[in-house]
Amino acid sequence: MATRCWRWWHWSAWPRTRPPPAGSTPSFHRQFSTQEQTPQICVVGSGPAGFYTAQHLLKHHPRAHVDLYEKQLVPFGLVRFGVAPDHPEVKNVVNTFTQTARSQRCAFHGNVVVGRDVAVAELREAYHAVVLSYGAEAHRALGIPGEELPGVLSARAFVGWYNGLPENRELAPDLSCDTAVILGQGNVALDVARILLSPAEHLEKTDITEAALAALRQSRVKTVWIVGRRGPLQVAFTIKELREMIQLPGTRPVLDSADFLGLQDTIKEAPRPRRRLTELLLRTATEKPAAEEAARWASAPRAWGLRFFRSPQQVLPSPGGDRAAGIRLAVTRLEGIGETARAVPTGDTEDLPCGLVLSSVGYKSCPIDPTVPFDPKLGVIPNTEGRVVDVPGLYCSGWVKRGPTGVIATTMTDSFLTGQTLLRDLQAGLLPSGPRPGYAAIEALLSRRGIQPISFSDWEKLDAAEVSRGQAAGKPREKLLDPQEMLRLLGR
Numbered sequence: 001m002a003t004r005c006w007r008w009w010h011w012s013a014w015p016r017t018r019p020p021p022a023g024s025t026p027s028f029h030r031q032f033s034t035q036e037q038t039p040q041i042c043v044v045g046s047g048p049a050g051f052y053t054a055q056h057l058l059k060h061h062p063r064a065h066v067d068l069y070e071k072q073l074v075p076f077g078l079v080r081f082g083v084a085p086d087h088p089e090v091k092n093v094v095n096t097f098t099q100t101a102r103s104q105r106c107a108f109h110g111n112v113v114v115g116r117d118v119a120v121a122e123l124r125e126a127y128h129a130v131v132l133s134y135g136a137e138a139h140r141a142l143g144i145p146g147e148e149l150p151g152v153l154s155a156r157a158f159v160g161w162y163n164g165l166p167e168n169r170e171l172a173p174d175l176s177c178d179t180a181v182i183l184g185q186g187n188v189a190l191d192v193a194r195i196l197l198s199p200a201e202h203l204e205k206t207d208i209t210e211a212a213l214a215a216l217r218q219s220r221v222k223t224v225w226i227v228g229r230r231g232p233l234q235v236a237f238t239i240k241e242l243r244e245m246i247q248l249p250g251t252r253p254v255l256d257s258a259d260f261l262g263l264q265d266t267i268k269e270a271p272r273p274r275r276r277l278t279e280l281l282l283r284t285a286t287e288k289p290a291a292e293e294a295a296r297w298a299s300a301p302r303a304w305g306l307r308f309f310r311s312p313q314q315v316l317p318s319p320g321g322d323r324a325a326g327i328r329l330a331v332t333r334l335e336g337i338g339e340t341a342r343a344v345p346t347g348d349t350e351d352l353p354c355g356l357v358l359s360s361v362g363y364k365s366c367p368i369d370p371t372v373p374f375d376p377k378l379g380v381i382p383n384t385e386g387r388v389v390d391v392p393g394l395y396c397s398g399w400v401k402r403g404p405t406g407v408i409a410t411t412m413t414d415s416f417l418t419g420q421t422l423l424r425d426l427q428a429g430l431l432p433s434g435p436r437p438g439y440a441a442i443e444a445l446l447s448r449r450g451i452q453p454i455s456f457s458d459w460e461k462l463d464a465a466e467v468s469r470g471q472a473a474g475k476p477r478e479k480l481l482d483p484q485e486m487l488r489l490l491g492r
């Protein structure tokens with residue numbers, strides 16, 4: 001099992017990413033003289049980190065040109081392929097990204113896998129600076145026997161499946177079982193539990209894929225256990241997502257009040273977000289619900305529950321050995337207190353029958369190019385304030401810079417900081433002088449290699465096609481899932 005529990009956000013993560021102090025990026029009129037050349041900058045990855053870095057550079061330098069390279073055919077990274085379909089308000093950030101992409105000084109080049117179609121060294125040749133913002137795409141394996149059995153999936157693949165990530169479109173999870181277990185207690189775990197248990201009519205008007213919606217309509221999953229190695233004080237999800245679970249129609253929460261003994265006193269000293277979250281958990285676990293809620297819970301056909309102090313030890317096979325039928329959990333106890341408390345096995349185990357195991361114990365970045373330093377232990381590119389160590393002119397932002405924690409707002413702050421560092425280095429003369437060819441050089445390389453990039457106006461055509469396909473069903477869009485079909489639509 002991974003040693004670090006993954007989380008998007010928790011309070012101890014905040015001090016690591018402070019917003020740039022007000023006025024710390026002087027206006028470009030003072031900073032860059034009009035006689036200067038056009039800085040050619042490229043950004044690898046078009047998720048929030050890539051777009052926010054580009055936005056900062058364009059806003060604070062009057063002539064900088066930014067090219068965004070993206071391996072998918074479409075932009076926006078996890079805003080499209082991660083954020084849950086029933087959270088459309090979160091996706092509004094794409095409006096800002098679209099404005100950035102439409103700038104005369106910005107260009108999007110999708111369908112280009114950096115590290116395969118073009119090397120980072122080639123980008124560094126062509127540009128004054130290169131920013132790596134390619135996220136944290138690999139899923140952390142559980143490292144336990146039986147992990148390869150059918151019925152065991154990464155939450156990441158499951159999310160990719162309902163969100164239309166092309167590589168996950170054939171996932172076809174078997175939802176014919178009664179019980180699903182999700183390993184990990186972060187917001188992704190709650191997203192997945194919520195999607196599994198939501199009444200189908202709640203998802204009908206979202207941009208969930210039609211195939212996933214059809215499978216969810218047929219689903220027989222009635223119980224979802226969300227399992228964590230540590231206790232209620234260490235959960236990594238946030239209060240908004242927990243509240244949504246508690247209020248999810250047709251479901252009732254199953255919490256063991258014994259898990260919460262003595263917490264009331266312990267949390268008094270905790271920072272406010274942690275205190276409020278724990279209080280909500282405590283109330284739900286220990287207080288008698290109001291009449292209306294009690295009636296709703298009593299008639300609920302589906303249930304979800306939190307299991308604490310349990311670490312996955314083995315996926316148990318069905319009698320024929322052909323699929324998962326349960327999970328053996330090691331009972332743990334905590335050593336230490338608060339965020340840093342460690343779960344250690346007590347020697348006891350518990351077997352939990354289930355037909356679906358979804359692991360949501362974290363993400364990690366991977367190296368994409370041998371010339372870029374990489375910290376395999378932390379799973380990030382080693383950097384100081386966004387400058388990749390020992391490689392002048394190379395920067396990073398987002399999850400590949402600080403690890404897979406933090407919501408979009410956290411990613412925005414850290415991407416602005418990287419943009420600011422880069423512009424300071426440019427002003428201080430630390431980036432290569434003289435003109436650079438930028439995309440002209442890369443376009444020639446790609447064309448020799450048979451790669452046909454997707455421009456932002458190509459994306460806008462695909463976007464329009466998706467929106468029009470969704471119209472009949474009253475959905476914001478029906479996502480295109482097949483890259484070949486997308487290319488055909490663009491006349492390729």
Ligand SMILES: Cc1cc2nc3c(=O)[nH]c(=O)nc-3n(C[C@H](O)[C@H](O)[C@H](O)COP(=O)(O)OP(=O)(O)OC[C@H]3O[C@@H](n4cnc5c(N)ncnc54)[C@H](O)[C@@H]3O)c2cc1C
Pocket residue numbers: 008044045046047048049050069070071072075076077078079081082083084087090112113114115133134135136137159188191368397398399400405406407408409411
């Ligand atoms: C399932 C899930 C749900 C989430 N829900 C929310 C939410 O509701 N609200 C919220 O605020 N935050 C949410 N988050 C967190 C949020 O998505 C992240 O904070 C943010 O996306 C990180 O941005 P990024 O740009 O670093 O990474 P990403 O969004 O992953 O973007 C990286 C981009 O780089 C591209 N790329 C990768 N490799 C290459 C390569 N070799 N060449 C070219 N391009 C490449 C990828 O295709 C991708 O487009 C969620 C995260 C997950 C995993």
